Amino acid sequence: MLDTDWSDSWRDAFRIELRAEAIGLAWHGWPVLPGTVPANEAGAEAWSGPVPVHHDWADRLGAHPGEVAQWWSGNPYSLLVGTGLVLDAVEVDVELGKRAARLLRATGHPAPIVATPDGRWLFLTTVAGNLPEQLATSGEVRWHGEGSWIPLPPTPFQHGVVHWRVRPDVWSWRLPEADVVHSVLIRALDQSAAADRAQLVAAVSAA
Template identity: 35%
Template sequence: MQWTNRQPFVPPSLLDRLDRTRLRRAAQTYAGHGWAVAPGAFLDGSRFACGRPGCPITGNHPAVDSLAESATTDPGRVAGWWRRRPHNVLLTTGDAFDVLEVPAVLGRPAADLGAGVAGPVAVTAAGRWMFLVRPGCPLRAELDLRLDVVRHGLNSWIPAPPSRTIEGPVRWVITPTQVDWTLPDPERVQEMLARSVRRAPRTPIVPRQLSTARRAA
């Protein structure tokens, strides 16, 4: 037998179908646990496409007109969204959970504590760490002062694994199943992040994204 380092050719149509299947299954899993999902724009070359005629947004954004009205846990609607296109999976925030989004310099030390987080943690390929927590708790002062810390509450969203960005896929650092789909006390997670703040550089690197609209700009 002759060995080779060449990768086998996979037809683009098969890759597209595999992506759609993986994304659809993830969306159905989230919805099955009561986390409302919605389709996001999908990568089309170097930009995101949502399938809506004339949409000028090139970054990651919802593929529906009203995210709040469209997000659902209904299995039929979820399956239909991923029937033809490999949409990113968006999770709406502020209802089932909030998300604390921070740079790696704050997120990695907190996630390394593991048991202290006791909740799902995702990370983007660009190095943004996302901590899912129980909803309703505002940012404590030392986190609110940093421009690179975002609390996603009502009327916001995050891309959930295995969604793809231009930099690469979103992935779980701590999966929901590892913590039995439970969400931690937000004050406890914020305390761990605040400890990281006290050891981190004072000047933020990534500007704050204040809203879904600004995220999509």
Template identity: 35%
Template sequence: MWRKVRPPSVRLDQLERFRLRRIAVRYASHGWTVTPGACLARHRFICGRAGCPTTGCHPALEHWEQQASADPARVATWWQLRPHSILLATGRAFDVLEVPAYLGRYALEQVRSRVGRGVAERVRGPVAATPGGRWMLLVGPGEALRPELDQSLYVIQHGAGSWIPAPPTRLPEGTVRWVRSPEETRWRLPDPYSVQELLLEALHAVTPTLPEPLFPAHLPSPRRSY
């Protein structure tokens, strides 16, 4: 009598690890520098380093700046055992301008309204969003933040020595997601100066009608854990 053989069950965390590895490798294959992040366990992040006091999202490697890589084969090894968060090092392939969601939405609407006028292509790039209401605009690297933006409490620039959590990394509040994915922009990055001009316009158009943000408690600095 034939006995039905059931395939071995695969734990959900294994499936998640495979998915995260696949996506991390895809980022690396496009030249984006990846580093593994601590794993989310309920409401805190665990990196496995003895005595690490950080409970928020943070790199799992102690010397992550030196070890971060865009080599797909090397990146794949980091997800062989654990479902690490995916962190992208900034200041290398790209910088990031982090803003509140309402500023990001305004900027996105302006880009859509200017399609065909030669402006959209300069400012259209990947945009990610955290579940806490922060939008992260990926731009070409190396452009200093304009003084008006640098003095604003609403805008944070992530450059050399910083990182961002990349989709689909999970945070305690939810999952980081793409508002506009890199595939939509064919992995192209917008001109950082033009994006900064757009954010200046957004600040002047929207910010005066809104209360001052809570700072620094609700605005992470470029090196602060999410």
């Protein structure tokens, strides 16, 4: 668990790391935003993930790297990126994420993947108009499009920090087409359903 009573030296070092990451992403054209951290919340029970610091965050998307640098000049804000403008993200649990990641590797076109300490994986894609019905109605998938945001490394959570499972520079900062990733996630869902059915059959046979 992160100690929210950070020492000044640790806080400053972490702020510098967050600032450097934010500036780098901004230079690549990603719409980064400063977000809250666990220490800014009223208590441990209140923390459900970072949210934008600025109420007018949607008007700040696409800020120049110089302005981004100023945002992190004094505080170790978490690092958020707004979705629906440059990129989208599809959020799934760990098991579905692992299945989809294996399928993506098999295609030779990996997607940038972010993992959070609370067991969620985020697949980054180009901007999409919608989510396929099979994903939207599965109950296991959350789409981050226009009006949403996601945390990026090294954003702190109470029990760890957000990290890359697949970094964006692995594919030279090119984002995979949304429909390609959506199709892979549908296949991963089908595999998961088939595995569940097989386990049920095995359990019934053993009874």
